[in-house]
Amino acid sequence: MRLLVLGGTEFVGRAVVEAALGRGWEVTVFNRGHRQAPPGARSLRGDRTAPEGLAALADGTEWDAVVDTWSAAPRAVRDTARLLRGRVGRYVYVSSCSVYEWPRRADHAEDTAVVTGAAADAEQTEYAQDKRGGELAAVESFGPDGSVLVRAGQILGPYENVGRLPWWLNRIARGGPVLAPGPRDLALQYVDARDLAEWTLGAVERGLSGPYNLVGPTGHTTMGELLDTCRRVTGSDAELRWTAPESVLAAGIEPWTQLPVWLPPDSELYDCVYRMDISRALATGLVCRPAEETVADTWRWLQEIGGVAPAREDRPAVGLDPVVEARVLGLAGAGS
Secondary structure (H helix, E strand, O other): OOOEEEEOOOOOHHHHOOOHHOOOOEEEEEOOOOOOOOOOEEEOOOOOOOOOOOHHHHHOOEEEEEEEEOOOOOHHHHHHHHHHOOOOEEEEEEHHHEEOOOOOOOOOOOOOOOOOOOOOOOOOOOOHEEEEHHHHHHHHHOOOOOEEEEEEEOEOOOOOOOOOOHHHHHHHHOEEEEEEEEEOOOOOOOOEEEHHHHHHHHHHOOOOOOEEEEEEOOOOEEHOOOOOHHHHHHHOOOOOOEEHHHHHHHOOEEEEEEOOOOOOOOOOOHHHHEEEEEEHHHOOOOOOOOHHHHHHHHHHHHHHHOOOOOOOOOOOOOOOHHHHHHHHHHHOOOOO
C-alpha cells in the first residue's frame, strides 16, 4: 500500500505512520517540517494554511489512501481533498465524537444527529464545527463511498500531546497524597492511538467507508485500575486518596481538564463521552490492547523525552494546581 499522511509526526498521525511502516507500506508524510517523521517515511514540506502551501502534493503522485488529522479551518481539508481527488483511492479523515449534537443520549451510534453550522469551506471557529466541516470536505471530494470518517473518542498512549495520561503519570510519580476522584470503579472509555491506527489501516485494506465511532469499550478499564497502574509502572509510593464526586465538584474542580480523564458518574457529560456505541468499529476489526500496556508504554516514552510531554497550542492546559489539591485533601500548610 502507498499511504499519504498529512502531518505524521505527532500523536495519532505518528502512530498511523509507524503502524503503516510496520506493515511494510510505502509512507509519505506532508507537513511543515517542524518535527522529524519516523525513520523510513518520505517527507514532503508544505503549509496548508499558506498560499501555494500544497505545491509539494501537486506533482501527480498517486496513493492508495490519505490519512488526515486536521483540526482547524475545514477549508484546509477541502483544498487538500480537491487537489488529491482522482489520485488517491480513499480519504480517511480522523474526526471526533465532538461532531455529535449536545446533549447526546447514552449509547449513541453513528446515526446520532451532528452539529449544525459547519461548512467545508469555513474558516476556523469551534472545535466541533471544525471537525464536522472537515468531514463534509472529505465527503465533498471523495463521496460517501470513498471517504472514512473516524469519529474518535478519548485517545491515550505514547506521543500524547493533550496531556491527560502524562499528567496523571507525572503527578503520581511525584508521590505523596493524591486526590483520586471517585468512584474507583468508574468505567472509562478511550482508545490507544496505536489501536486507532491499526484499525484505520485495516479500514483502508478492507475498503471501508462512512462514519465510525472509534474508541474502546466502556469499562475497558476503570478510574481505579488506571491510577493503580500509574502507581505501579512509575514505582511510586503515592497514596491515592479516593474522594467522592460530590466533594470534588463542591471544591470547584473542573472534570476532564483539572482532573484529566475523570467525569462524574450519573451525569449528562459522562453519558455523552463514556457511553458511545462502538459496535460498528468492533465488527470491522477494532482490537484494544490492555490498559497496562498503554500506561507502561506512555511512561516509558515520557522518560525517554525527559518527562515533559509536548502540548498542543490549540488545547487548554490540563492538571490540578497542587495548592488546590492540598486544600481539598485538608493537608496542613495548603496555602504555603
